[in-house]
Amino acid sequence: MTPNLKLVAPEAAARWTEEDIKALHADNPRMALDMVVRKYRDRLFYHASYITKDSQEAYDVVQEVFIRAMREPRFFSEEFRQKAWLFRVTSNLCFNLVRDRRRRGAILEHSFRDEHREPDQADLVFHGELRKDVLAAIDRISADHKEILILRYYDDLSYAEIAEVLEVALGTVMSRLSRARGRLQEVMDEDGRVRVAAD
Amino acid sequence: MRLDCQDIADRAAPWLDQQLSPGETELVERHLDGCAACRERLELLSEQRFERPRLVQVEAPDFWRAMDDRLAQEHERLLAERAAAGPTPTSWWKREIRLSGASLAAAAALALSLAGVSAWQAARAVQADAALASVQQELERERRLSASREPTLPREPVVLVSHLPYRGSL
Known part of the structure; x- marks a missing residue:
């Protein structure tokens, strides 16, 4: 019996530390990977959803991220920062998707797909009293700024964690986040002026 | 040390998020005491609300189950690839270099x-x-x-x- 058996309870996934998972990996690599999936899949799914605004794409990205993790030889090594790596790879895949989508001019195709989605398929609803101003404006600023705002204010990562995800210094996180909020404000102000003019 | 308006712009987010050190916070606030433009700007930024959209995720057991199956398949494939590659997946000359x-x-x-x-x-x-x-x-x-x-x-x-x-x- 493995001494780490206590870690296997799925409801405790959020409490498993990276160290626990790495320790388990030596005995049972398949289960260690399973723990990584349980621990991070929801957060990565939300992260991907905020960027792509498409639940199916978000699911596909999350699956691809875990396949890459499995094939990353350093993933379970002592110094490896799993959480930062997972968020970084998720971000990169999502922004690639968004860029490709834009490049293809796929807006029509996208809405067509939404209409024809299977009703029993997993879905994600951005609904209710959303702050549409902020969410709409976030899509209109640069990818760097959008990413850092999502990591901080939607994924709830600390400044230190963001520094690890983006592989930049803490001071850079502070200034980039400040500029992102400044840029967001400019876009929202422009929107406000457009609306006032339209009224 | 005194901060100028650009310094304040670069510290706006951590100041609003209370992530600056006490010393930096004091420097920012000293500038704000004497700069109405920066005060106004930060006040605007402080009104930004990043409320998480209430993501109502319809339960997706099918998707996660499908993903688990896919990952299991990938894992099997990976093990097979490694087994086929022999005990050391590196090429012979790399091994030689490493050995030597x-x-x-x-x-x-x-x-x-x-x-x-x-x-x-x-x-x-x-x-x-x-x-x-x-x-x-x-x-x-x-x-x-x-x-x-x-x-x-x-x-x-x-x-x-x-x-x-x-x-x-x-």
């Missing part, structure tokens, strides 16, 4: 340690030889003195070896 690198390192370490040991031994041997030589000189001198002086008083034995460095094998 390791051997070189080991040889170098051994050589260094041997060199260190033998240098140390040599140094100690020189010391021992010098000590022995001085003792022999002392004995020789004693012999000459005793030969020249008849009769001699009984003398204390000469203590020879207590200060000699160890010369045995290590």
Whole structure:
């Protein structure tokens, strides 16, 4: 019996530390990977959803991220920062998707797909009293700024964690986040002026 | 140290998120006390609301189950690939380099340690030889003195070896 058996309870996934998972990996690599999936899949799914605004794409990205993790030889090594790596790879895949989508001019195709989605398929609803101003404006600023705002204010990562995800210094996180909020404000102000003019 | 308006713009987010050190916070606030433009700007930014959209995720057991299956398949494939690649997935020349690198390192370490040991031994041997030589000189001198002086008083034995460095094998 493995001494780490206590870690296997799925409801405790959020409490498993990276160290626990790495320790388990030596005995049972398949289960260690399973723990990584349980621990991070929801957060990565939300992260991907905020960027792509498409639940199916978000699911596909999350699956691809875990396949890459499995094939990353350093993933379970002592110094490896799993959480930062997972968020970084998720971000990169999502922004690639968004860029490709834009490049293809796929807006029509996208809405067509939404209409024809299977009703029993997993879905994600951005609904209710959303702050549409902020969410709409976030899509209109640069990818760097959008990413850092999502990591901080939607994924709830600390400044230190963001520094690890983006592989930049803490001071850079502070200034980039400040500029992102400044840029967001400019876009929202422009929107406000457009609306006032339209009224 | 004083901060200018650009410094404040670069610290807006951590100031609003209360992530600045107490010293930095004080510097920012000192600037804000005297700068209405920065105060106004930060007030605007403070009104931004990043409320998480209430993501209502319709339960997706099918998707996660499908993902688990896919990951299991991928894992099997990965194991098969590794098994097919042999015990070491690296190419032979990389292994050779690594092996020869390791051997070189080991040889170098051994050589260094041997060199260190033998240098140390040599140094100690020189010391021992010098000590022995001085003792022999002392004995020789004693012999000459005793030969020249008849009769001699009984003398204390000469203590020879207590200060000699160890010369045995290590």
